Amino acid sequence: MNLMKSEPDHRLMIKTFQEDFMPHEKLLMIPGPTNLNPNVLQSLSKPLLSHTDPQFYELLDQIQNGIRYLFQTNNPYTFAITGSATIAMETAICNLLLPGQTLLSLVHGYWGNRVATMGSRLGYNTNIIQNNKFGENFTLIQIENALRKYRPSVMYVCHGDSSLGCVQNLNGIGKLCHRYNCLLIVDAVVSLCTTQLEMDNMEIDVLFSGCQKALSGPPGISLISFSDKAVQIIKSRSNMCPISSFYMDINLVAKAWGLDNNNVHTYHYTPAINLLYGIHTAIREIINEDLSKVIERHQKAKHYLEKQIQNIGLKLLIQESENRLAGITSVLIPDDIDGNMLIQFMYTKHDILIGGSLLASDPNVPKFWRIGYLGVNADRKKINQTIESLQDALQQQRNKFKAHL
Amino acid sequence: MNLMKSEPDHRLMIKTFQEDFMPHEKLLMIPGPTNLNPNVLQSLSKPLLSHTDPQFYELLDQIQNGIRYLFQTNNPYTFAITGSATIAMETAICNLLLPGQTLLSLVHGYWGNRVATMGSRLGYNTNIIQNNKFGENFTLIQIENALRKYRPSVMYVCHGDSSLGCVQNLNGIGKLCHRYNCLLIVDAVVSLCTTQLEMDNMEIDVLFSGCQKALSGPPGISLISFSDKAVQIIKSRSNMCPISSFYMDINLVAKAWGLDNNNVHTYHYTPAINLLYGIHTAIREIINEDLSKVIERHQKAKHYLEKQIQNIGLKLLIQESENRLAGITSVLIPDDIDGNMLIQFMYTKHDILIGGSLLASDPNVPKFWRIGYLGVNADRKKINQTIESLQDALQQQRNKFKAHL
Numbered sequence: 001m002n003l004m005k006s007e008p009d010h011r012l013m014i015k016t017f018q019e020d021f022m023p024h025e026k027l028l029m030i031p032g033p034t035n036l037n038p039n040v041l042q043s044l045s046k047p048l049l050s051h052t053d054p055q056f057y058e059l060l061d062q063i064q065n066g067i068r069y070l071f072q073t074n075n076p077y078t079f080a081i082t083g084s085a086t087i088a089m090e091t092a093i094c095n096l097l098l099p100g101q102t103l104l105s106l107v108h109g110y111w112g113n114r115v116a117t118m119g120s121r122l123g124y125n126t127n128i129i130q131n132n133k134f135g136e137n138f139t140l141i142q143i144e145n146a147l148r149k150y151r152p153s154v155m156y157v158c159h160g161d162s163s164l165g166c167v168q169n170l171n172g173i174g175k176l177c178h179r180y181n182c183l184l185i186v187d188a189v190v191s192l193c194t195t196q197l198e199m200d201n202m203e204i205d206v207l208f209s210g211c212q213k214a215l216s217g218p219p220g221i222s223l224i225s226f227s228d229k230a231v232q233i234i235k236s237r238s239n240m241c242p243i244s245s246f247y248m249d250i251n252l253v254a255k256a257w258g259l260d261n262n263n264v265h266t267y268h269y270t271p272a273i274n275l276l277y278g279i280h281t282a283i284r285e286i287i288n289e290d291l292s293k294v295i296e297r298h299q300k301a302k303h304y305l306e307k308q309i310q311n312i313g314l315k316l317l318i319q320e321s322e323n324r325l326a327g328i329t330s331v332l333i334p335d336d337i338d339g340n341m342l343i344q345f346m347y348t349k350h351d352i353l354i355g356g357s358l359l360a361s362d363p364n365v366p367k368f369w370r371i372g373y374l375g376v377n378a379d380r381k382k383i384n385q386t387i388e389s390l391q392d393a394l395q396q397q398r399n400k401f402k403a404h405l
Numbered sequence: 406m407n408l409m410k411s412e413p414d415h416r417l418m419i420k421t422f423q424e425d426f427m428p429h430e431k432l433l434m435i436p437g438p439t440n441l442n443p444n445v446l447q448s449l450s451k452p453l454l455s456h457t458d459p460q461f462y463e464l465l466d467q468i469q470n471g472i473r474y475l476f477q478t479n480n481p482y483t484f485a486i487t488g489s490a491t492i493a494m495e496t497a498i499c500n501l502l503l504p505g506q507t508l509l510s511l512v513h514g515y516w517g518n519r520v521a522t523m524g525s526r527l528g529y530n531t532n533i534i535q536n537n538k539f540g541e542n543f544t545l546i547q548i549e550n551a552l553r554k555y556r557p558s559v560m561y562v563c564h565g566d567s568s569l570g571c572v573q574n575l576n577g578i579g580k581l582c583h584r585y586n587c588l589l590i591v592d593a594v595v596s597l598c599t600t601q602l603e604m605d606n607m608e609i610d611v612l613f614s615g616c617q618k619a620l621s622g623p624p625g626i627s628l629i630s631f632s633d634k635a636v637q638i639i640k641s642r643s644n645m646c647p648i649s650s651f652y653m654d655i656n657l658v659a660k661a662w663g664l665d666n667n668n669v670h671t672y673h674y675t676p677a678i679n680l681l682y683g684i685h686t687a688i689r690e691i692i693n694e695d696l697s698k699v700i701e702r703h704q705k706a707k708h709y710l711e712k713q714i715q716n717i718g719l720k721l722l723i724q725e726s727e728n729r730l731a732g733i734t735s736v737l738i739p740d741d742i743d744g745n746m747l748i749q750f751m752y753t754k755h756d757i758l759i760g761g762s763l764l765a766s767d768p769n770v771p772k773f774w775r776i777g778y779l780g781v782n783a784d785r786k787k788i789n790q791t792i793e794s795l796q797d798a799l800q801q802q803r804n805k806f807k808a809h810l
Binding site for chain 1: 415418419421422425426427428429430431433435437438440441446447448449450451452453454455456457458460461463464466467470471473474477487488489490491492495499519522523526527528615617623624625626647648649650651652672673674675676677678679680682683685686688689692758763
């Protein structure tokens with residue numbers, strides 16, 4: 001075989017591979033991914049099962065039941081998807097609507113706009129509603145007005161918006177949507193296990209989340225569940241108008257998970273088996289702690305962090321306490337501080353990473369940091385470490401500033 | 406918080422989680438996933454980096470270069486995608502064609518039909534050509550006739566078809582396609598690292614593969630590269646007619662990999678960071694062994710296995726030796742043997758799993774097993790173990806058969 005022609009280039013390309021890649025350890029106080037639970041991390045290296053092994057089907061069954069527990073649902077169509085939460089988002093909307101139908105997206109921050117972009121690409125008649133005030137909840141009256149005006153067949157709302165660190169109260173929204181013959185998609189990527197969430201009681205039609213947030217699991221795998229109403233639509237369109245994506249087709253996903261044909265598992269694609277070990281262990285850790293206690297731990301961490309932030313003289317982005325998310329807190333950057341330099345300093349000197357803003361390019365949005373404390377990081381000791389290093393970094397910048405005067 | 410309403414159900418659901426999930430170890434002599442290289446398996450449990458960490462960008466750069474080496478290409482647009490190889494397949498075709506354009510798929514076995522299904526869903530004018538004889542190569546004349554007849558803008562060919570264990574000679578196909586102004590997509594999911602493959606020299610426009618085959622890496626992550634011609638199309642359509650999938654948009658993938666804006670990495674989705682550790686280590690192992698030696702090892706394993714199979718009186722599905730793939734060998738099931746029972750027996754008694762047929766439901770296809778020897782399993786010792794257990798299983802079934810007479 002002749003590798004001659006391009007060999008010199010490839011030699012150069014691969015010279016960086018001479019050393020093994022060793023990621024440094026950092027405390028990830030960001031909106032995600034969070035540090036993995038050590039047991040979850042270890043579980044990724046379990047021996048590989050074939051995706052056709054009966055023991056693998058057992059694993060799938062357990063994971064389905066685990067997700068049902070986390071989501072508080074009895075929906076049969078409940079899966080883990082090989083792909084990031086963004087693919088769960090796309091899967092949710094592309095399975096429920098036909099091109100030309102109407103999608104309504106409630107925009108708090110970044111994610112509502114992403115869904116609107118997806119909706120337009122998929123050929124839906126896409127509408128958004130937006131509040132003037134950052135992180136403010138949409139009221140049932142506002143939502144009802146929008147439902148009346150746009151008559152959407154599907155509405156999307158982000159339960160916890162990680163871009164602002166706000167939470168939307170879901171009470172009554174599902175019932176309201178159903179009164180207007182509209183299905184409700186809820187994005188629980190960062191609210192799952194940090195905030196009370198009951199899929200069936202809240203009448204949610206599609207709920208999705210990621211593994212790399214409050215589950216302290218690996219990124220690259222996502223969770224999703226469909227109500228009976230949603231499944232009915234998915235099944236009825238399957239032959240006459242299949243969705244454009246083969247990969248995301250929930251009819252095929254359901255067959256692969258053994259749900260559509262007497263427990264026969266039909267090949268769809270080879271799933272991320274190691275990440276399924278990860279999600280299984282992550283769910284198991286939550287069961288052992290108890291879901292309600294995990295939520296309580298995040299809520300307590302929220303109040304504790306908010307108090308500490310205010311104690312060191314910083315201000316929160318979101319005004320009303322009940323609009324503030326547990327798991328991610330947005331902190332305004334004081335005028336005399338360079339936000340990126342501070343992140344850099346904490347990262348280099350203290351091995352702690354906090355988050356910048358996803359909305360930094362928007363001149364109408366104030367400058368803020370996002371401090372995450374998700375999963376194993378929703379912990380008083382780690383919050384104290386973060387606050388101390390934040391104080392040190394603020395001090396350092398102010399000293400530098402004084403030295404320049 | 407009130408979990409009362411559905412608690413009894415969820416208690417039942419989660420009772421299986423009381424024990425940790427321990428997958429049994431099997432020798433995976435199947436068409437994939439294969440057993441992981443132990444170093445790759447361990448690498449999955451390295452500490453998690455943030456996807457915004459400068460060290461993570463270094464990892465991305467190294468992986469890109471590594472894939473360029475495996476693919477023998479200098480293409481800038483060369484990535485690992487968070488998702489199975491099926492999503493790489495869909496990404497390849499959905500980025501290159503607009504609805505209404507023409508796709509030609511060369512059908513050897515299962516995969517060419519899958520691409521045709523995807524093409525129809527995406528609204529392409531989709532054509533296939535097919536040979537009568539299993540695993541036979543398409544000749545340049547046949548291909549030219551089809552190009553002249555259908556005038557496709559994109560043609561798909563599976564280099565190594567895992568459903569039959571056959572390999573298509575690629576020599577001259579790229580040049581021929583380009584003469585007809587057609588881009589060439591090559592599926593190298595099972596041929597990468599088992600068969601000579603040079604993307605640039607062979608004038609391939611999109612090449613993709615998976616990690617769970619000859620790389621002996623984890624499933625759930627795929628490899629893909631785009632030629633300059635392909636990138637030109639992708640860029641020119643990006644504003645006027647973006648592809649329907651946000652997740653699979655190569656313009657956004659390129660930005661996330663730092664390729665489109667002076668090394669600035671724009672957020673697209675959180676990638677499967679642990680699986681990227683896996684793919685990095687897998688590539689490193691191949692560099693250490695040398696790509697040409699890895700290919701040679703698979704070729705030798707092919708000849709060795711074929712000889713052993715014939716020695717124990719079994720017949721191969723594919724007639725011509727040069728049409729037979731290295732890495733997966735299809736073996737005809739003798740009339741007096743129950744194929745599934747034999748797989749079961751080898752699995753239970755010998756902890757060795759061999760593959761059944763993806764085409765078993767087609768009455769026109771003879772019954773055969775597929776024996777995989779991919780990555781670390783392309784090894785004489787493992788092949789010997791497989792042959793011995795296969796002999797034992799054949800013996801057992803024949804004894805049973807005699808006892809029934």
